Amino acid sequence: MSDERFLCICADDFGLSEGIDAAALELAELGKISAIGCMVRRKFWHAGSPDLRQLDAEHVDIGLHLDLDFPSAPGGRDGSLVSLIAMAYLGLLQGNRLRDEIRFQLNSFEDRMGRAPAFVDGHRHVHQLPGVRDLLIAELMGRYRAAPPWLRNTAPAEPRWLPRGKTDAKARVIHALGGGALQRLAEQHGVPMSRCLLGVYPFPATEGDYRHAFAQWLRQCRSGDVLMCHPSLGDAPHGLQGQSTPHDESRRREYATLRALDLDALHATTGIVVAPLSRVFGDPAARSRMPVDLTDSLRGAPEELRW
Template identity: 45%
Template sequence: MTPPLQPEPISARRVISVCVDDFGQHEGINRAALELADRRRVSAVSCLVDGPTWPTGARALQARTDSVEVGLHLNFTEDFGQGGCHALAGLIARAYGRQLDRVRIRTAVERQFDRFEQAMGQLPDFVDGHQHVHQLPVIRDQLIAVMDQRYGAAARPWVRSTLPADGCPPSTAFKAWLIGRLGANSLRALADRHRYPQSNHLVGVYGFDLSEADYLTKMKAWLACARDGDVLMCHPSLPWPGGDGLQDARNREYRALAGEAFSALLESTRLEIGPLRGRGGKEGNRCQP
């Protein structure tokens, strides 16, 4: 049995993944992710491979695979013209009602892996889900089945856990708890049976309704409660003229992550940003089965 990634005491050295979600959705997100990666402010980039700017973004990411982990942001809710997408609430209801067509779900998962591999020339370093869909019933089963076909016993990807961390901001605790309740424990058990390592917890959950100052305040709390092997998700973007309902929040996140206050927070909380896959020894074999 593969154990989950084990947290270390809060006083010990902690390495977390700071992951930019939604790469490939538009050029503002791509440019923000690449710039933050070059500045070592993030350590992972999760990719929407059906997004309109994925092909050009993938070429830029290929030059950065030594400095960031690149993963598949499995998508069933964002319609980029490929069909088969659902509103999130309807997808959750159909997943828990076991009404999703397993063949169609598997075909969609395989297609997204194909697009990632064709563009990057490699398998993903990790897998998660846009709006956390990778943990839902039926989808998680087909995801693991597809990965079993594509990965050997070694060098398996890590899978993002949505379990909330203890001690995080009370104002965001309910949303974090709710996300975790939608399948975190079942995904962990399934991944464990198939020997896929996982991150420990997920931090960075909020309602996209904070000012830049308030986001930094929450960031301080997230970093304080983060443990070794956790993921801090973020959604930064540089200004972009197209339609994006989260554009203002994305811009605020970018400014916060690019600023000196974020560097100071990392130093004050004794955190390091780094990869979760393939780390050996007591320093955290966090993602090696």
């Protein structure tokens, strides 16, 4: 199909709980997602990583979800995002500690996976903050200069299919916290980046609201975009231990939506192929379909998408 669009659907937060890990692994096996971001500082990373190694790297990118959202993290005195952002913009982050933390997390990923991460992004988008982005790219170039992992771009897609509102505003605030500077820095060093970020919405949302938003993101997407998601099996009826993870109900709704996605119908009606970005970057024909101009007109999709 000449008008195919290659979309990376990435499940974040692997390692945070058993339910999150189980959902990501199941959806990856079914081809409903094409990337998984790992939190190597979290309790269930070590237990879940052997199963990750069994996934086909040709079909699923496994990457580092850089995590600075815990009490002992550099700059996060109380483990809060607000503290980290404030210290980043005031130039108060301790560079040596932050560099050591980035190295620790990359080392932990390599030790458990036996390879470099296919991509790096940030839990709550911390990878783009001032002070963090410079050290991160320096470390990536020092380790993987010949073939650096791709980075997640937080640029919002043009909101031509969405009325301006909370979802659009939240996406723009996320990008304003350092997305443009990260993109320029990555370009200077030849580090590949995804095109736009989809999947931003205000918590909480009903399953119907999420499915509606998901359909809108599919209408917006272009080749090279990342649609982030946070699925979880939750607790019952799967017999999983309760982990008190944030937004558990929303995570379960995301899982249900992704689990019901009909990939064949999606491709037939929209031309969308769910694929890892590393494969897109490595395929000249697929990469040629990535728009250079982020303001290019968006392609449409039928009003009704099959789930």
